[in-house]
Amino acid sequence: MTTDTLKKTPLYNWHAANGGRMVDFTGWSMPVQYTSIIDEHNATRNSVGLFDVSHMARFRFDGAEALPFIDGLVTRKVADLKPGRIRYGLVCKEDGGILDDVLTYHLQDVAGQSYTWMVVNAGNREKIAAWINDRLPEGVTFTDHTEQTAMIAVQGPRAMALAQEIVEGDLNELKYYQGREATILSHPGLVSRTGYTGEDGVELTVPAEVAFATWEALHVAAAEVGGHAVGLGARDTLRLEAAMPLYGHELSEEITPLQAGLGFAMSWDHEFIGKSALEAIDQDSLPVRVGLVMQDRRVPREHYPLFSGDQQVGEVTSGSQSPTLGAPIAMGYVAPQFAADGTLLDVDVRGKRHAAKVVPLPFYKRK
Amino acid sequence: MSTDNLLFAKTHEWVKVEESDGAKIATVGISAHAIEALNDLVYLELPEVGKEVTAGESFGEIESVKAVSDIYAPVTGEVIEANTALPDNLDSLHEDAYINGWIAKIKISDDTALADLMDKAGYEKMCAEEG
Numbered sequence: 001m002t003t004d005t006l007k008k009t010p011l012y013n014w015h016a017a018n019g020g021r022m023v024d025f026t027g028w029s030m031p032v033q034y035t036s037i038i039d040e041h042n043a044t045r046n047s048v049g050l051f052d053v054s055h056m057a058r059f060r061f062d063g064a065e066a067l068p069f070i071d072g073l074v075t076r077k078v079a080d081l082k083p084g085r086i087r088y089g090l091v092c093k094e095d096g097g098i099l100d101d102v103l104t105y106h107l108q109d110v111a112g113q114s115y116t117w118m119v120v121n122a123g124n125r126e127k128i129a130a131w132i133n134d135r136l137p138e139g140v141t142f143t144d145h146t147e148q149t150a151m152i153a154v155q156g157p158r159a160m161a162l163a164q165e166i167v168e169g170d171l172n173e174l175k176y177y178q179g180r181e182a183t184i185l186s187h188p189g190l191v192s193r194t195g196y197t198g199e200d201g202v203e204l205t206v207p208a209e210v211a212f213a214t215w216e217a218l219h220v221a222a223a224e225v226g227g228h229a230v231g232l233g234a235r236d237t238l239r240l241e242a243a244m245p246l247y248g249h250e251l252s253e254e255i256t257p258l259q260a261g262l263g264f265a266m267s268w269d270h271e272f273i274g275k276s277a278l279e280a281i282d283q284d285s286l287p288v289r290v291g292l293v294m295q296d297r298r299v300p301r302e303h304y305p306l307f308s309g310d311q312q313v314g315e316v317t318s319g320s321q322s323p324t325l326g327a328p329i330a331m332g333y334v335a336p337q338f339a340a341d342g343t344l345l346d347v348d349v350r351g352k353r354h355a356a357k358v359v360p361l362p363f364y365k366r367k
Numbered sequence: 368m369s370t371d372n373l374l375f376a377k378t379h380e381w382v383k384v385e386e387s388d389g390a391k392i393a394t395v396g397i398s399a400h401a402i403e404a405l406n407d408l409v410y411l412e413l414p415e416v417g418k419e420v421t422a423g424e425s426f427g428e429i430e431s432v433k434a435v436s437d438i439y440a441p442v443t444g445e446v447i448e449a450n451t452a453l454p455d456n457l458d459s460l461h462e463d464a465y466i467n468g469w470i471a472k473i474k475i476s477d478d479t480a481l482a483d484l485m486d487k488a489g490y491e492k493m494c495a496e497e498g
Protein backbone atom coordinates (compact mmCIF):
# COMPACT_ATOMS: atom_id res chain seq x y z
CA MET A 1 0.00 0.00 0.00
CA THR A 2 1.48 3.37 -0.92
CA THR A 3 1.27 6.27 1.47
CA ASP A 4 -1.13 8.07 -0.87
CA THR A 5 -3.87 5.51 -0.27
CA LEU A 6 -3.51 5.61 3.52
CA LYS A 7 -6.17 7.44 5.48
CA LYS A 8 -5.01 10.51 7.36
CA THR A 9 -6.34 11.90 10.62
CA PRO A 10 -7.03 15.66 10.91
CA LEU A 11 -3.72 15.85 12.82
CA TYR A 12 -1.60 14.22 10.11
CA ASN A 13 0.11 17.46 9.11
CA TRP A 14 1.01 18.19 12.72
CA HIS A 15 2.61 14.77 13.15
CA ALA A 16 4.57 15.06 9.91
CA ALA A 17 5.80 18.55 10.80
CA ASN A 18 6.80 17.57 14.34
CA GLY A 19 9.05 14.61 13.75
CA GLY A 20 6.39 11.92 13.70
CA ARG A 21 7.75 8.79 12.05
CA MET A 22 4.69 7.75 10.05
CA VAL A 23 3.74 4.12 9.49
CA ASP A 24 0.81 2.21 8.02
CA PHE A 25 -1.44 1.15 10.88
CA THR A 26 -4.51 -0.75 9.62
CA GLY A 27 -4.72 1.54 6.60
CA TRP A 28 -4.07 4.77 8.48
CA SER A 29 -0.87 6.80 8.32
CA MET A 30 -0.03 7.16 12.02
CA PRO A 31 3.02 8.30 14.01
CA VAL A 32 4.89 5.41 15.63
CA GLN A 33 7.11 7.84 17.56
CA TYR A 34 8.23 11.46 17.59
CA THR A 35 11.48 11.31 19.56
CA SER A 36 11.82 8.04 21.47
CA ILE A 37 9.41 5.37 22.62
CA ILE A 38 11.01 5.37 26.07
CA ASP A 39 10.80 9.19 26.42
CA GLU A 40 7.16 9.20 25.32
CA HIS A 41 6.32 6.27 27.60
CA ASN A 42 7.96 7.89 30.63
CA ALA A 43 6.31 11.26 29.95
CA THR A 44 2.91 9.53 30.13
CA ARG A 45 3.77 7.69 33.36
CA ASN A 46 5.30 10.77 35.03
CA SER A 47 3.44 13.76 33.56
CA VAL A 48 1.14 13.62 30.55
CA GLY A 49 1.03 12.08 27.10
CA LEU A 50 -1.07 13.23 24.13
CA PHE A 51 -2.29 10.57 21.72
CA ASP A 52 -4.00 11.08 18.38
CA VAL A 53 -6.54 8.25 18.43
CA SER A 54 -8.67 9.70 15.64
CA HIS A 55 -8.18 6.50 13.63
CA MET A 56 -10.41 4.63 16.08
CA ALA A 57 -13.96 4.31 14.75
CA ARG A 58 -16.74 6.36 16.31
CA PHE A 59 -20.33 5.25 15.74
CA ARG A 60 -23.57 6.94 16.79
CA PHE A 61 -26.94 5.28 17.25
CA ASP A 62 -30.21 7.17 17.60
CA GLY A 63 -33.65 5.88 18.48
CA ALA A 64 -35.29 4.56 21.60
CA GLU A 65 -34.35 0.98 20.74
CA ALA A 66 -30.65 1.72 20.18
CA LEU A 67 -29.35 0.60 23.58
CA PRO A 68 -31.48 -2.58 23.72
CA PHE A 69 -30.23 -3.39 20.20
CA ILE A 70 -26.56 -3.00 21.19
CA ASP A 71 -27.28 -4.96 24.36
CA GLY A 72 -27.84 -7.98 22.12
CA LEU A 73 -24.50 -7.46 20.33
CA VAL A 74 -22.15 -7.08 23.29
CA THR A 75 -21.16 -9.44 26.09
CA ARG A 76 -21.66 -6.82 28.77
CA LYS A 77 -25.15 -5.71 29.65
CA VAL A 78 -25.62 -2.14 28.40
CA ALA A 79 -29.43 -1.81 28.26
CA ASP A 80 -29.37 -0.49 31.83
CA LEU A 81 -26.55 2.04 31.25
CA LYS A 82 -27.46 5.30 32.93
CA PRO A 83 -26.91 8.49 30.92
CA GLY A 84 -23.27 9.50 31.17
CA ARG A 85 -21.98 5.96 31.69
CA ILE A 86 -19.57 3.98 29.50
CA ARG A 87 -19.09 0.21 29.46
CA TYR A 88 -16.36 -2.00 27.99
CA GLY A 89 -17.62 -5.12 26.25
CA LEU A 90 -16.94 -7.57 23.46
CA VAL A 91 -18.75 -8.16 20.21
CA CYS A 92 -18.74 -11.92 19.61
CA LYS A 93 -19.65 -14.16 16.69
CA GLU A 94 -22.25 -16.90 17.09
CA ASP A 95 -19.43 -19.34 17.97
CA GLY A 96 -18.13 -17.08 20.75
CA GLY A 97 -15.01 -15.80 18.94
CA ILE A 98 -14.28 -12.11 19.50
CA LEU A 99 -15.09 -9.72 16.62
CA ASP A 100 -13.93 -6.65 18.56
CA ASP A 101 -13.68 -5.03 21.95
CA VAL A 102 -15.75 -1.85 22.10
CA LEU A 103 -16.81 0.93 24.42
CA THR A 104 -20.53 1.71 24.56
CA TYR A 105 -21.54 5.18 25.81
CA HIS A 106 -25.00 6.32 26.85
CA LEU A 107 -24.95 10.05 26.13
CA GLN A 108 -27.44 12.92 26.24
CA ASP A 109 -27.54 15.96 24.02
CA VAL A 110 -28.23 19.49 25.30
CA ALA A 111 -31.98 18.92 24.90
CA GLY A 112 -31.75 15.86 27.14
CA GLN A 113 -32.24 13.45 24.24
CA SER A 114 -30.48 10.11 24.73
CA TYR A 115 -28.21 8.57 22.10
CA THR A 116 -25.62 5.84 22.03
CA TRP A 117 -21.98 6.20 21.05
CA MET A 118 -19.58 3.39 20.35
CA VAL A 119 -15.80 3.39 19.95
CA VAL A 120 -14.43 0.54 17.86
CA ASN A 121 -10.90 -0.50 16.90
CA ALA A 122 -9.65 1.16 13.69
CA GLY A 123 -8.90 -2.15 12.00
CA ASN A 124 -12.38 -3.50 12.73
CA ARG A 125 -14.38 -0.48 11.58
CA GLU A 126 -15.79 -1.94 8.34
CA LYS A 127 -16.34 -5.38 9.89
CA ILE A 128 -18.31 -4.05 12.85
CA ALA A 129 -20.25 -1.53 10.73
CA ALA A 130 -21.35 -4.40 8.47
CA TRP A 131 -22.20 -6.58 11.50
CA ILE A 132 -24.40 -3.76 12.82
CA ASN A 133 -26.00 -2.85 9.48
CA ASP A 134 -26.95 -6.50 8.85
CA ARG A 135 -28.89 -6.51 12.11
CA LEU A 136 -30.10 -2.93 12.46
CA PRO A 137 -33.75 -2.89 13.57
CA GLU A 138 -36.46 -0.48 12.44
CA GLY A 139 -36.32 2.80 14.29
CA VAL A 140 -32.60 2.74 15.04
CA THR A 141 -30.31 4.90 12.93
CA PHE A 142 -26.60 4.21 12.69
CA THR A 143 -24.03 6.80 11.56
CA ASP A 144 -20.24 6.65 11.34
CA HIS A 145 -18.67 9.85 12.72
CA THR A 146 -15.03 8.76 12.43
CA GLU A 147 -13.98 11.08 9.65
CA GLN A 148 -15.95 14.16 10.74
CA THR A 149 -14.32 14.14 14.18
CA ALA A 150 -10.94 13.76 15.85
CA MET A 151 -10.24 11.99 19.13
CA ILE A 152 -7.36 12.96 21.36
CA ALA A 153 -6.41 10.93 24.44
CA VAL A 154 -4.80 12.83 27.31
CA GLN A 155 -3.25 10.37 29.75
CA GLY A 156 -1.04 10.57 32.81
CA PRO A 157 -0.92 12.12 36.30
CA ARG A 158 -1.20 15.65 34.82
CA ALA A 159 -3.89 14.73 32.29
CA MET A 160 -6.97 15.93 34.16
CA ALA A 161 -5.48 19.34 34.99
CA LEU A 162 -4.30 19.74 31.41
CA ALA A 163 -7.66 18.84 29.86
CA GLN A 164 -9.42 21.12 32.32
CA GLU A 165 -7.63 24.10 30.72
CA ILE A 166 -9.67 23.71 27.54
CA VAL A 167 -12.84 21.86 28.62
CA GLU A 168 -15.72 23.81 30.17
CA GLY A 169 -17.25 22.40 33.35
CA ASP A 170 -15.58 20.68 36.29
CA LEU A 171 -13.85 17.54 35.06
CA ASN A 172 -13.57 16.23 38.62
CA GLU A 173 -17.29 15.54 38.42
CA LEU A 174 -16.60 13.13 35.59
CA LYS A 175 -15.82 9.76 37.17
CA TYR A 176 -13.95 6.83 35.65
CA TYR A 177 -15.93 5.31 32.75
CA GLN A 178 -18.22 8.31 32.43
CA GLY A 179 -18.66 10.60 29.43
CA ARG A 180 -20.65 13.65 28.42
CA GLU A 181 -21.04 16.29 25.77
CA ALA A 182 -18.70 19.18 26.48
CA THR A 183 -17.66 22.56 25.19
CA ILE A 184 -14.00 22.27 24.21
CA LEU A 185 -12.26 25.49 23.15
CA SER A 186 -15.74 26.95 22.55
CA HIS A 187 -16.70 24.09 20.21
CA PRO A 188 -19.12 21.24 20.85
CA GLY A 189 -17.46 17.93 21.61
CA LEU A 190 -17.36 14.92 23.89
CA VAL A 191 -15.25 14.16 26.91
CA SER A 192 -14.90 10.66 28.33
CA ARG A 193 -12.81 9.36 31.20
CA THR A 194 -11.37 6.08 29.99
CA GLY A 195 -7.96 5.17 28.64
CA TYR A 196 -5.51 2.63 27.39
CA THR A 197 -2.32 3.34 29.31
CA GLY A 198 -2.97 2.39 32.93
CA GLU A 199 -3.05 6.10 33.83
CA ASP A 200 -5.89 8.45 34.65
CA GLY A 201 -7.06 10.63 31.80
CA VAL A 202 -9.67 11.59 29.27
CA GLU A 203 -10.40 11.41 25.58
CA LEU A 204 -11.61 14.55 23.85
CA THR A 205 -13.70 14.14 20.71
CA VAL A 206 -13.95 17.31 18.64
CA PRO A 207 -15.08 18.28 15.13
CA ALA A 208 -12.30 17.58 12.61
CA GLU A 209 -11.91 21.27 11.79
CA VAL A 210 -10.94 22.17 15.35
CA ALA A 211 -8.67 19.15 15.91
CA PHE A 212 -5.50 21.09 15.17
CA ALA A 213 -6.32 23.98 17.52
CA THR A 214 -7.32 21.54 20.27
CA TRP A 215 -4.16 19.47 19.92
CA GLU A 216 -1.93 22.54 19.70
CA ALA A 217 -3.43 24.06 22.87
CA LEU A 218 -2.92 20.79 24.74
CA HIS A 219 0.59 20.37 23.35
CA VAL A 220 1.74 23.83 24.40
CA ALA A 221 0.40 23.29 27.92
CA ALA A 222 1.79 19.74 28.12
CA ALA A 223 5.29 20.87 27.13
CA GLU A 224 5.36 23.15 30.19
CA VAL A 225 4.97 20.16 32.53
CA GLY A 226 7.26 17.74 30.71
CA GLY A 227 4.43 16.23 28.67
CA HIS A 228 4.87 14.79 25.23
CA ALA A 229 3.08 13.79 22.05
CA VAL A 230 3.03 9.99 22.07
CA GLY A 231 3.08 7.67 19.09
CA LEU A 232 1.86 4.11 18.59
CA GLY A 233 5.15 2.67 19.86
CA ALA A 234 4.76 3.96 23.41
CA ARG A 235 1.01 3.45 23.26
CA ASP A 236 1.85 -0.22 22.85
CA THR A 237 4.40 -0.41 25.69
CA LEU A 238 2.01 1.48 28.01
CA ARG A 239 -0.95 -0.79 27.33
CA LEU A 240 1.27 -3.88 27.54
CA GLU A 241 2.47 -2.88 31.04
CA ALA A 242 -1.18 -2.28 31.99
CA ALA A 243 -1.99 -5.73 30.48
CA MET A 244 -4.74 -4.34 28.26
CA PRO A 245 -5.46 -6.70 25.38
CA LEU A 246 -5.02 -5.49 21.80
CA TYR A 247 -7.23 -6.75 19.02
CA GLY A 248 -5.24 -8.80 16.51
CA HIS A 249 -2.81 -9.82 19.25
CA GLU A 250 -4.53 -10.94 22.47
CA LEU A 251 -8.00 -10.84 20.92
CA SER A 252 -9.23 -12.44 17.70
CA GLU A 253 -12.11 -14.36 16.21
CA GLU A 254 -10.38 -17.55 17.41
CA ILE A 255 -10.19 -16.42 21.05
CA THR A 256 -13.06 -16.46 23.53
CA PRO A 257 -13.49 -13.73 26.17
CA LEU A 258 -12.80 -16.06 29.10
CA GLN A 259 -9.54 -17.28 27.57
CA ALA A 260 -8.50 -13.65 27.31
CA GLY A 261 -9.18 -13.15 31.03
CA LEU A 262 -12.09 -10.82 30.30
CA GLY A 263 -14.61 -12.42 32.63
CA PHE A 264 -15.33 -8.96 34.04
CA ALA A 265 -16.64 -7.93 30.61
CA MET A 266 -19.26 -10.70 30.57
CA SER A 267 -22.75 -10.44 31.98
CA TRP A 268 -24.59 -13.71 31.69
CA ASP A 269 -27.96 -12.28 32.77
CA HIS A 270 -28.80 -10.96 29.30
CA GLU A 271 -28.98 -12.39 25.79
CA PHE A 272 -26.19 -11.61 23.30
CA ILE A 273 -24.81 -13.17 20.14
CA GLY A 274 -22.37 -15.94 21.07
CA LYS A 275 -23.77 -16.49 24.55
CA SER A 276 -25.04 -20.03 24.07
CA ALA A 277 -21.79 -21.12 22.38
CA LEU A 278 -19.73 -19.60 25.19
CA GLU A 279 -21.86 -21.37 27.80
CA ALA A 280 -21.33 -24.69 26.01
CA ILE A 281 -17.53 -24.43 25.59
CA ASP A 282 -15.36 -26.26 28.12
CA GLN A 283 -13.31 -23.19 29.01
CA ASP A 284 -11.03 -25.10 31.38
CA SER A 285 -9.25 -26.88 28.54
CA LEU A 286 -8.46 -23.79 26.43
CA PRO A 287 -5.19 -21.84 26.44
CA VAL A 288 -5.35 -18.76 28.66
CA ARG A 289 -3.73 -15.34 28.60
CA VAL A 290 -0.77 -14.98 30.94
CA GLY A 291 1.94 -12.45 31.74
CA LEU A 292 5.61 -13.32 31.31
CA VAL A 293 8.78 -11.68 32.58
CA MET A 294 12.02 -12.70 30.92
CA GLN A 295 14.84 -13.92 33.14
CA ASP A 296 17.47 -12.34 30.86
CA ARG A 297 17.60 -9.42 28.44
CA ARG A 298 16.13 -10.95 25.30
CA VAL A 299 12.87 -9.33 24.24
CA PRO A 300 9.97 -11.70 23.53
CA ARG A 301 7.97 -10.77 20.43
CA GLU A 302 4.64 -11.71 18.89
CA HIS A 303 4.47 -15.33 17.64
CA TYR A 304 7.59 -16.50 19.50
CA PRO A 305 6.80 -20.06 20.67
CA LEU A 306 6.62 -20.92 24.38
CA PHE A 307 8.03 -24.22 25.60
CA SER A 308 7.99 -26.34 28.73
CA GLY A 309 10.87 -28.71 28.20
CA ASP A 310 10.51 -30.01 24.64
CA GLN A 311 6.78 -29.44 24.51
CA GLN A 312 5.39 -26.31 22.88
CA VAL A 313 2.73 -25.04 25.28
CA GLY A 314 1.83 -21.66 23.79
CA GLU A 315 2.83 -18.51 21.96
CA VAL A 316 3.66 -14.89 22.72
CA THR A 317 1.01 -12.40 21.52
CA SER A 318 2.70 -9.11 22.52
CA GLY A 319 6.14 -8.43 23.96
CA SER A 320 8.49 -5.56 24.51
CA GLN A 321 11.08 -4.08 26.75
CA SER A 322 9.12 -2.55 29.65
CA PRO A 323 10.40 0.99 30.21
CA THR A 324 8.86 1.11 33.70
CA LEU A 325 10.16 -2.27 34.89
CA GLY A 326 13.41 -2.14 32.95
CA ALA A 327 12.89 -5.77 31.91
CA PRO A 328 11.49 -7.53 28.87
CA ILE A 329 7.84 -8.54 29.35
CA ALA A 330 5.18 -10.27 27.30
CA MET A 331 1.64 -11.51 27.18
CA GLY A 332 0.80 -14.80 25.55
CA TYR A 333 -1.48 -17.80 25.59
CA VAL A 334 -0.47 -21.07 27.26
CA ALA A 335 -2.20 -24.36 28.00
CA PRO A 336 -3.93 -24.01 31.38
CA GLN A 337 -1.62 -26.42 33.25
CA PHE A 338 1.29 -24.02 32.53
CA ALA A 339 -0.53 -20.83 33.48
CA ALA A 340 0.09 -20.76 37.24
CA ASP A 341 2.05 -17.80 38.61
CA GLY A 342 5.71 -18.72 39.03
CA THR A 343 5.76 -21.35 36.27
CA LEU A 344 9.06 -21.27 34.39
CA LEU A 345 8.78 -21.55 30.62
CA ASP A 346 11.20 -21.08 27.73
CA VAL A 347 10.69 -18.56 24.96
CA ASP A 348 12.16 -19.51 21.60
CA VAL A 349 13.91 -16.29 20.56
CA ARG A 350 14.96 -16.82 16.95
CA GLY A 351 16.07 -20.39 17.56
CA LYS A 352 17.48 -20.05 21.07
CA ARG A 353 15.68 -20.78 24.35
CA HIS A 354 15.43 -18.07 26.98
CA ALA A 355 13.74 -18.51 30.35
CA ALA A 356 10.59 -16.60 31.27
CA LYS A 357 8.44 -16.69 34.38
CA VAL A 358 4.64 -16.56 34.47
CA VAL A 359 3.60 -13.57 36.58
CA PRO A 360 0.28 -12.01 37.62
CA LEU A 361 -1.16 -9.28 35.39
CA PRO A 362 -0.99 -6.31 35.14
CA PHE A 363 2.75 -5.63 35.12
CA TYR A 364 2.09 -2.04 36.16
CA LYS A 365 -0.64 -0.52 38.29
CA ARG A 366 -0.66 3.16 39.13
CA LYS A 367 -0.43 4.06 42.81
CA MET B 368 37.34 9.87 13.72
CA SER B 369 36.90 10.92 10.15
CA THR B 370 34.24 8.84 8.51
CA ASP B 371 35.49 9.69 5.01
CA ASN B 372 37.46 6.46 4.57
CA LEU B 373 34.71 4.17 5.86
CA LEU B 374 32.79 1.81 3.62
CA PHE B 375 29.11 1.01 4.09
CA ALA B 376 26.88 -1.97 3.36
CA LYS B 377 23.34 -1.64 2.02
CA THR B 378 22.23 -3.23 5.29
CA HIS B 379 23.69 -0.23 7.23
CA GLU B 380 26.91 -1.70 8.64
CA TRP B 381 30.06 0.40 8.41
CA VAL B 382 33.48 -1.10 7.68
CA LYS B 383 36.99 0.19 8.22
CA VAL B 384 39.67 -1.89 6.48
CA GLU B 385 43.27 -1.81 7.76
CA GLU B 386 46.35 -3.84 6.84
CA SER B 387 48.11 -5.69 9.64
CA ASP B 388 51.00 -8.13 9.09
CA GLY B 389 49.91 -8.65 5.51
CA ALA B 390 46.32 -9.44 6.49
CA LYS B 391 43.28 -7.24 5.88
CA ILE B 392 41.33 -6.60 9.09
CA ALA B 393 37.80 -5.15 8.87
CA THR B 394 36.43 -3.30 11.88
CA VAL B 395 32.62 -3.43 11.65
CA GLY B 396 29.87 -1.41 13.30
CA ILE B 397 26.37 -0.07 12.67
CA SER B 398 25.95 3.28 10.94
CA ALA B 399 24.81 6.34 12.86
CA HIS B 400 21.86 6.54 10.47
CA ALA B 401 20.73 3.04 11.46
CA ILE B 402 21.32 3.69 15.17
CA GLU B 403 19.16 6.80 14.93
CA ALA B 404 16.42 4.84 13.16
CA LEU B 405 16.52 1.99 15.70
CA ASN B 406 16.43 4.57 18.49
CA ASP B 407 15.67 2.93 21.86
CA LEU B 408 18.31 0.17 21.96
CA VAL B 409 17.88 -2.59 24.53
CA TYR B 410 20.04 -5.55 23.49
CA LEU B 411 23.02 -6.46 21.33
CA GLU B 412 24.22 -9.97 20.56
CA LEU B 413 27.87 -9.99 19.52
CA PRO B 414 29.38 -12.60 17.21
CA GLU B 415 31.65 -15.15 18.87
CA VAL B 416 35.38 -14.80 18.45
CA GLY B 417 36.69 -17.52 16.15
CA LYS B 418 33.45 -17.72 14.17
CA GLU B 419 33.79 -17.88 10.39
CA VAL B 420 31.36 -15.41 8.82
CA THR B 421 30.19 -14.94 5.27
CA ALA B 422 29.47 -11.59 3.68
CA GLY B 423 25.73 -10.92 3.58
CA GLU B 424 24.85 -13.39 6.33
CA SER B 425 23.64 -12.52 9.81
CA PHE B 426 26.39 -12.56 12.45
CA GLY B 427 24.75 -10.65 15.29
CA GLU B 428 21.47 -9.13 16.44
CA ILE B 429 20.47 -5.72 17.70
CA GLU B 430 17.21 -5.13 19.48
CA SER B 431 15.29 -1.91 20.06
CA VAL B 432 12.10 -1.51 22.09
CA LYS B 433 10.18 -1.85 18.85
CA ALA B 434 11.92 -4.68 16.98
CA VAL B 435 14.89 -7.01 16.57
CA SER B 436 17.22 -6.65 13.58
CA ASP B 437 20.00 -8.80 12.19
CA ILE B 438 23.50 -7.45 11.85
CA TYR B 439 24.98 -8.72 8.61
CA ALA B 440 28.66 -9.51 8.07
CA PRO B 441 29.84 -7.08 5.38
CA VAL B 442 32.91 -9.20 4.60
CA THR B 443 33.91 -12.86 4.64
CA GLY B 444 36.44 -14.06 7.20
CA GLU B 445 37.05 -14.95 10.83
CA VAL B 446 35.88 -12.91 13.80
CA ILE B 447 39.09 -12.15 15.73
CA GLU B 448 37.72 -9.73 18.31
CA ALA B 449 34.32 -8.62 19.65
CA ASN B 450 33.59 -5.42 21.56
CA THR B 451 32.43 -7.03 24.80
CA ALA B 452 32.01 -3.65 26.51
CA LEU B 453 29.34 -2.58 24.02
CA PRO B 454 26.24 -4.60 25.08
CA ASP B 455 26.28 -2.91 28.48
CA ASN B 456 26.78 0.54 26.97
CA LEU B 457 24.32 0.66 24.11
CA ASP B 458 23.60 4.35 24.71
CA SER B 459 27.16 5.07 23.65
CA LEU B 460 26.18 4.02 20.13
CA HIS B 461 24.12 7.20 19.85
CA GLU B 462 27.13 9.30 20.81
CA ASP B 463 29.74 7.63 18.66
CA ALA B 464 28.73 4.88 16.31
CA TYR B 465 32.12 4.98 14.60
CA ILE B 466 34.70 4.77 17.43
CA ASN B 467 33.59 3.00 20.61
CA GLY B 468 30.61 1.67 18.68
CA TRP B 469 32.56 -0.97 16.80
CA ILE B 470 31.06 -4.44 17.12
CA ALA B 471 33.68 -6.87 15.82
CA LYS B 472 36.94 -7.20 13.93
CA ILE B 473 37.01 -9.66 11.06
CA LYS B 474 40.19 -11.02 9.46
CA ILE B 475 39.20 -11.00 5.81
CA SER B 476 39.74 -14.31 3.99
CA ASP B 477 38.11 -13.30 0.72
CA ASP B 478 37.94 -9.64 -0.20
CA THR B 479 35.57 -9.86 -3.18
CA ALA B 480 32.66 -8.58 -1.05
CA LEU B 481 34.50 -5.29 -0.47
CA ALA B 482 33.58 -4.29 -4.00
CA ASP B 483 29.89 -4.35 -3.04
CA LEU B 484 30.37 -1.75 -0.30
CA MET B 485 29.62 1.93 -0.80
CA ASP B 486 31.70 4.95 0.06
CA LYS B 487 30.24 7.52 2.45
CA ALA B 488 28.74 9.68 -0.31
CA GLY B 489 27.07 6.67 -1.93
CA TYR B 490 25.69 5.50 1.41
CA GLU B 491 24.33 8.93 2.30
CA LYS B 492 22.64 9.09 -1.08
CA MET B 493 21.02 5.70 -0.46
CA CYS B 494 19.76 6.79 2.98
CA ALA B 495 18.35 10.02 1.56
CA GLU B 496 16.47 8.05 -1.09
CA GLU B 497 15.10 5.64 1.51
CA GLY B 498 13.77 8.69 3.35
